[in-house]
Amino acid sequence: MHYLDHAATTPVSPEVAQTMVSVLTEQFGNPSAQYPLGRNARALVDQGRAAIARALDCKPEQVVFTSCGTEGDNWAIRAALHQNRRVGKHIVTTAVEHSAVLQCVKRLEQEGCTATYVKPDREGRVSAKSVLAAVREDTAVVSVMLVNNETGARFPVEDVAAGLKDKPALLHTDAVQGFLKVPFTAKSLGADYITLSAHKIGGPKGIGALYIGGRAKNTQPLLFGGGQESGLRPGTEATAQIAGFAKAVELRSARKDGIFRRLAECNAYAREKLSAIPDLRFIGPGDAPHILSVSLPGYPSQNIVSELGEQGVCISAGSACHRGRASHVLTAMGLDKKTAAGTVRISFGPETAFEDIDALAEALLAHKTKRFPML
Secondary structure, eight states: EEBBTTTTTTOOOOOHHHHHHHHHHOOOOOOOOOHHHHHHHHHHHHHHHHHHHHTTSOOOOGGEESSSSSHHHHHHHHHHHTTTTTTOOOEETTSSOOOHHHHHHHHHHHTTTTEEEOOTTTTTTOOOOHHHHOTTTTTEEEOSSSBBBBTBBBHHHHHHHTTTTTSOOOEEEEEETTTTOOOOOOHHHHHHHHHHHHHGGGGGGGEEEEETTTTTOOOOOOOOSSSSSSOOOOOOOHHHHHHHHHHHHHHHTTTHHHHHHHHHHHHHHHHHHTTTTOOOOSSOOOOOEEEEEOOTTTTTTHHHHHHHHHTHHHHHHHHOSSSSSSOOOOOOOTTOOHHHHHHEEEEEOOOOOHHHHHHHHHHHHHHHHHHHOOO
């Protein structure tokens, strides 16, 4: 198998799996229990929080565990609105955010909020100037992703944060596709909320984290119940997933410079190999090294993905969350229908070999050679 869909999910490393099995079978206590088995589980949760805080260069108490990136996105936006409820109900975001942000904002519009969706240019870039121009006196929250999950565009979160420094609006960034794939710290970004997810970096599914910064002073829980996570995120902690998340972070952090280089090498090699395919177009700026978006105009992306999958080459037709629907990202970029319909996403990980990319190039060329483009 040639796996080139790391932006959708990543393989769990043996070290992560072994860590989780140990917790599930030997250290399975409830972290709220007062006897030694429970206290040991509590220590694992605390150690996991500290590991993620080190990767973000923030305080452990600023990290709260969630079940996934979607929960973190929804929680951050709603929490910011609650804190700024006396400021207003206006939300600024981009037209190319992950559906976890866009669908949350659309729901909030139904609940009485208003929203401005900043459009990208034809390359998929969003400028800080355009985001800040949309901010009003009644803007409560601005949500701008760090790395676009379809095009790999890296958005200027730092510049947006600087522009909001003297305004009440809180800033949230979905950093799921950027964490340990592009360099940043919580301080360098300057966002009030940062969403993370474990399964994009070699960790398990079902666990994520939300960074809560200093300006976010009155974070409202999304759920209500027990007092876990300092009362902010009730529910028995997923100790094994937390331990697996922490192990994945430690493994990636120890090799991050080498991983950044490897991802960039894979991206450059793929661009070289795919450039030889007639009529193939590169889509977006490709700022993030692990994501490469390309189009075979006139060749339906779902057919490409299905046929290549049968040959053991795994890529995607944009976000894994679309499930065949037209990409809102490509639509917002203003691509013509044939180009948008023929766009596929290739994404790399530390495990990617040049042989995987060779197999992809051969399969794409073969698909183009034997298939007639749609009219």
